[in-house]
Each structure stands twice: as structure tokens, then as C-alpha cells.
Amino acid sequence: MKHEDTLKRLKTIEGHLRGIIRMVEEDAYCIDIIRQIQAVEAALNKVSAQILEGHLNSCVITAVQGEDPAERQRVLKEVLEVFETSTKV
Amino acid sequence: MKHEDTLKRLKTIEGHLRGIIRMVEEDAYCIDIIRQIQAVEAALNKVSAQILEGHLNSCVITAVQGEDPAERQRVLKEVLEVFETSTKV
């Protein structure tokens, strides 16, 4: 199930982040720390994409096929906002 | 109309890009050139978001409300791919 896989990925990322904290505590080389942070960000991007995929295939379909135009607009606007933010982080 | 506004923005960006080419030809300061490139990228992100907004409110609604599940899947998958790429550029 998607849900389980998302959780597993997030817990792996949490472990990765704790490793980065340890690196800072042990005065690891700056560039190595930055690289690990970038790896965590790439992993978070994958989780976001996975969650968005589930969202498109459930809530978005329901809202777009639904009777309520305001709800449809709201749901599509959220997808747009998530895209806009993704081009800024 | 959205279409006109998108074209206008892209033509402004084209002018901006020509300005950057001139900066390189005239040996402008590297950092100033990079900043201008980053400004062009931010402007391109806005155009992408604008086009995606139009797409969500037309093709996506049509496909999701349509009879063809394969077409629906295709259209939602494209939105996801655009999001995935946006987290990488």
C-alpha cells in the first residue's frame, strides 16, 4: 500500500537526518554535510511526488467529477500552489 | 486572455535573455550575469505555473470528467511528471 511505503520512506529520511545531526556534532567536513542535506531533499521530493500521485488519483478525481464547482476550483488551485512552491524550494 | 499574457511574458523573457547574451559579449561581471539568469528562470517558472493553471482548468477537467479511464490516467500522470521535473530544475 502506498501509505505504508510513504511512511517507510519518511522514517528512512528521519534516520538520514539524525545521521546529519551527528555529522555536525562530530564536526564532519562541511561539504559532506551539505551533500547529505541535498540527498535528504531529493528523498523528500520523491515522497512529495508519491503523495501527490495518490492525491491526483483520489481526491482530485473525486472533486473534479463532483457536483461542487467551488470544491473543484479549490482542489485544482491546491495542485497549482504545490507546483509553484516546488519551483521555489 | 491568458494566451496573450503568456506570449507577452515569454517575449519579455526573450528580451531579457538577449540582454544576458549582450552582457556575456561585453564581459560583464560573472555574478551579475548569473543573477540575471536566475531572474529569467524565476520568470519562466511563473509562465509554467500560468500554463499549468490553464491546463488544470481545461484539459484536466475534461479528461477527468470524460469516459476514457486511460486518457484520465495519462493526463494526471503528465501533471505528476511536470511536478517531478520542477523539483529537479
Add this chain to the structure above:
Amino acid sequence: MKHEDTLKRLKTIEGHLRGIIRMVEEDAYCIDIIRQIQAVEAALNKVSAQILEGHLNSCVITAVQGEDPAERQRVLKEVLEVFETSTKV
């Protein structure tokens, strides 16, 4: 001290990430989860920038002022690579 501030930020991010895991476990709204992930990524970007700042003002200065051209090249190349990756995540 910079080091302490970096650690504090990373620990805050760790707490934020645990909150996201809880949101997934409790079936929070997909878009809210994605927004929180994007907030974590923005916070991680700030940490990276802070670490890079310290690195530029210490290791990079030492290497560039040092006698070893290979070491100088290595250190500058790392800064470039970190920039290149940042445009991809």
C-alpha cells in the same frame, strides 16, 4: 556560535519531520503533508546556506591562500558541485 545554531536548526527540522510522519500515520490531508515537506526543504536549504557560508569563510579561504594548487582546485570544485546539485533538488 554558528555550529550551535546549525544543530538547533537541524533538531527543529527533525521535530518537524516527525510531525509529518505523524500526519501520514493519522491520514492527514495530502496537500497539507506536501506543504509541510516543502517547508522542511526550505528550512534545510537555509541550513545548507549557513554551512556553506562557514565553509567559504574558513576552508575555502585557507585552501585558496595555501600553497597547494591541487587542494585549491579540489575545494573550489566542491563549491561548484554543491551549486550544481542545488539547481537540481
Add this chain to the structure above:
Amino acid sequence: MKHEDTLKRLKTIEGHLRGIIRMVEEDAYCIDIIRQIQAVEAALNKVSAQILEGHLNSCVITAVQGEDPAERQRVLKEVLEVFETSTKV
């Protein structure tokens, strides 16, 4: 020479951008336009990286090895700012 290669890349990107303008004028499929914009952004990222590489290996070395601490700070701060912006576009 790096300079020539940068110019060549930028002119290719200009042609690419003109192609995108034509796509909008000819009402091409939204997603195809967004994909082309993302390709232009990826190409611009490569140009930025190339310019930064030249900058690190010239101006940055000169400033860091120079006598003026304020100039050194200024140049390193610019590199940091370019990195910070890159994580936002």
C-alpha cells in the same frame, strides 16, 4: 575558450525559447510547452554553473589571495547569495 562556449549555449537557449513562443502561438499542448520551458531552465542552470566555475577560478582566487579583507568578504558573500537563490528558483 569558456566565453565562446557560454555564448554558444545562450544563443542555443534563445533559439529554444523562440521555439516555445512559436508553440504558444500555434496553440501547442500545454504540457509539451511546460516540458520545453523546463528544458530551457535546465540548460540555463548549466550555463550558470559554467559561469560560476570561471568566476571561482579567477575573481574568487584573486580576491581571496588579495590584500583587501572587505573585497574578499564581498566576493565570498556573492557566491553564497548565488547559491541561496539557486535553491529558490
